[in-house]
Amino acid sequence: MTNLTLENISPKYFTPRNIEQSEIWNKNISFLKGKKFLIVAPSGSGKSTLATAILGAHFQYEGNIKYDQQTVKNLHLEEIVKNRKDGVSLLFQDVRLIKNLTISENILLRVFNKDRKQFIPKMKEYALRLGIENLLNKKAENCSYGERQRSAIVRSLINPTDFLIYDECFSHLDMNNKQIAFSLINEVSEESGSSVIFFELNEFPFAHDYQILHL
Ligand SMILES: Nc1ncnc2c1ncn2[C@@H]1O[C@H](COP(=O)(O)OP(=O)(O)OP(=O)(O)O)[C@@H](O)[C@H]1O
Numbered sequence: 487m488t489n490l491t492l493e494n495i496s497p498k499y500f501t502p503r504n505i506e507q508s509e510i511w512n513k514n515i516s517f518l519k520g521k522k523f524l525i526v527a528p529s530g531s532g533k534s535t536l537a538t539a540i541l542g543a544h545f546q547y548e549g550n551i552k553y554d555q556q557t558v559k560n561l562h563l564e565e566i567v568k569n570r571k572d573g574v575s576l577l578f579q580d581v582r583l584i585k586n587l588t589i590s591e592n593i594l595l596r597v598f599n600k601d602r603k604q605f606i607p608k609m610k611e612y613a614l615r616l617g618i619e620n621l622l623n624k625k626a627e628n629c630s631y632g633e634r635q636r637s638a639i640v641r642s643l644i645n646p647t648d649f650l651i652y653d654e655c656f657s658h659l660d661m662n663n664k665q666i667a668f669s670l671i672n673e674v675s676e677e678s679g680s681s682v683i684f685f686e687l688n689e690f691p692f693a694h695d696y697q698i699l700h701l
Pocket residue numbers: 499500527528529530531532533534535536579
């Protein structure tokens with residue numbers, strides 16, 4: 487997928503405050519593969535609503551979301567599921583690791599039916615960068631929230647989709663880990679040619695070259 491388009495979308499179950507000023511709701515926006523975006527919005531303004539709508543997880547919005555020329559609302563469930571393997575992935579705000587699997591098992595789930603062994607060196611390298619290399623054999627349920635967040639970031643990068651979406655993915659990380667994770671996401675996405683779309687409460691407190699959009 488090279489183009490993710492939002493056509494005049496607005497949520498059905500609530501009306502965002504300041505919707506007229508929004509740079510996204512009720513506008514036409516095209517996210518081009520390879521470009522980087524930071525969507526800034528206060529709590530309750532609809533970040534998770536928009537992120538999950540883009541993933542095709544619900545259709546509770548007016549307007550249309552398109553994957554290239556295809557309208558997401560018209561896709562069959564199997565096509566949406568297929569698309570999540572290589573088109574669009576979302577790191578949910580609540581992380582969603584499978585609690586009784588180890589961190590490495592959770593990470594390698596994103597490899598699907600490819601040969602897992604070939605992804606192990608990359609997993610170890612990313613885990614080392616994020617300081618979780620000693621947790622790979624630990625069950626997710628026994629890890630702290632910040633450790634799970636770092637693990638989920640590795641999972642998102644192990645077999646990257648065309649569009650990588652992150653919903654407040656640094657919320658439990660200290661500044662040092664935030665910067666390390668941000669750099670890793672940039673490096674991997676640039677190598678794979680993926681787009682990155684961050685949803686954040688505030689702008690990043692460090693230098694970046696992301697296009698900022700206010701929800
Ligand atoms: N399924 C739903 N049905 C009805 N209202 C909902 C539903 N999901 C979310 N809302 C409401 O929609 C609004 C936006 O919620 P959303 O979770 O998208 O915001 P957010 O910007 O991600 O918030 P936060 O930063 O606090 O996580 C809120 O007022 C919320 O209560």
